Amino acid sequence: MKLLLMYTLLVGILFGADPLPSWNDGPSKKAIIDFVEKVTKDGSADFVKAENRVAVFDNDGTLWSEQPLYFQAFFAMDRLKAMATDHPEWKETEPYASLMKGDVKAAAEAGKEKVLKALMDSHGGTSQEEFDKLAREWLKTAKHPKTGKLFTEMVFQPMLELLEYLRANGFKTYIVSGGGIEFIRAFAQEVYGIPPEQVVGTVGDLKYEVKDGKPMLVRSGKAVFIDDGPGKPVGIQRFIGKRPIMAFGNSDGDFQMLEWTTSGEGPRFAGIVHHTDEEREWKYDRDSHIGKLDRGLTEGPQRKWTIIDMKTEWSRIYPE
Amino acid sequence: MKLLLMYTLLVGILFGADPLPSWNDGPSKKAIIDFVEKVTKDGSADFVKAENRVAVFDNDGTLWSEQPLYFQAFFAMDRLKAMATDHPEWKETEPYASLMKGDVKAAAEAGKEKVLKALMDSHGGTSQEEFDKLAREWLKTAKHPKTGKLFTEMVFQPMLELLEYLRANGFKTYIVSGGGIEFIRAFAQEVYGIPPEQVVGTVGDLKYEVKDGKPMLVRSGKAVFIDDGPGKPVGIQRFIGKRPIMAFGNSDGDFQMLEWTTSGEGPRFAGIVHHTDEEREWKYDRDSHIGKLDRGLTEGPQRKWTIIDMKTEWSRIYPE
């Protein structure tokens, strides 16, 4: 997040301005503010000590857009193109050839296994340090095919405000994403104000090697832990070691995280970002390939989870 | 760490008292203080921003004693005894029978594989929540066979002071241990002032299960990541996502962590706790089964690592 924006939000919060200016008055905004006031009010029956104010956020579709493809997939395809000089055979091999053309449909015909293998290839073969540099460089220039914006400009302004509001109230904010942990770390601090140690994600294999006296961590690209679905509560326990009291997601891949968060003792909050705005963003839920939200939409309300209607509840989608 | 002790140390530090009262004046104390003053002095060429002041500590033999056996092994043996009612066959089966008698030598004859399997059994078969309770209860009552102290009373007073001193200077302190992450989390906050999210360790398999509507994380006992030797830099990258500027260990299992820490740009510090005091603690290094320190003792000085001589440099070993 740009420092100035963060500072403006923080000053606003401290001086009693509306902490969530891009949220319209409505059920979600009210539920969030009621919850935060309740758990931070000293002496209240619902008071939660600062060290237990843990809030977890899914990333794709929750903090930034995810259509027509997870943004990391665009990065992967661009990486394959850049790596192709060392792999002339890819031009003739599926799914590589189609992925390099950006034709995901055709690539999919090679089968899930092979697509996964290609994605792993796109994320391997470098040191962790180089990978971080590549991801940062890509994020600085790559544009979204439909909006023409930088991907990091397609973060949700209302969620940036929410992150800031929670931190101003003593919460520690974490990302818990199915995306690659190191890809997210390449922008989370700057864009979300979330430091590397508060990013939980899918973890790639790393190997410690010393070459000519210089140690490095080498990436094979292979995933050793998938932080999705039932993996999310596992990732939370593994990295954070505490059960969150607040969780936000947008798809059924977040179901277990929201369930786990809301099953603990004391006050609990779960929010689902429902993509209902085909004008300003995208409209999808039960039948979507990306970010499918079916069980959560059915069971969420019964479980007293807050369904956030993007179209009616957010006055702005992206930062200006 | 007891709150009062922490508070006393903190007040002492703020008011310019000796921040490391249990360290004798000598090379190690001087090196530590020089380093901390250098990296925290605004405008100094060696200044390091607070967000990069990451210090990592091995646990066994670095923050607490580890002889005649890693303390977690005593816990494992006590767990096996408690579980034996459900496993009558263990009385007749090695290494279980010997482990339950505390006869590690005899148990070892069953071979490394089988001993590992038994240790895993001792740490599995419960939910994570139950395991945490079991570990906390055990730590409250179990006594060390030689000193008769609680294991948590066998932490090193000079290291408690060092942790507090670093935190007072804007460092984030982490444990990076080969021991089980959840076993350490059961006492790290109270004893070391280190919260669960700053503990990196060997990670056990967890499975998310919903039983009668109640979600839980179930432990199989199987280790999925070994945080030792070359695994330590991997664990650091995975959990913290930053290279530390300061690292402390005591054995060759810490070599790569110290090497990784000291290979980055800018000011770097590595310290090795050398067990030289057979009177007040134990004396061991190159030939020890537990906490073997050979390569580190040879190469450490050439690499400008600080070797801490427990016998001459620490005026106190344990808290009173």
Ligand SMILES: [Ca+2]
């Ligand atoms: Ca999502």
Ligand SMILES: [Ca+2]
């Ligand atoms: Ca050790």
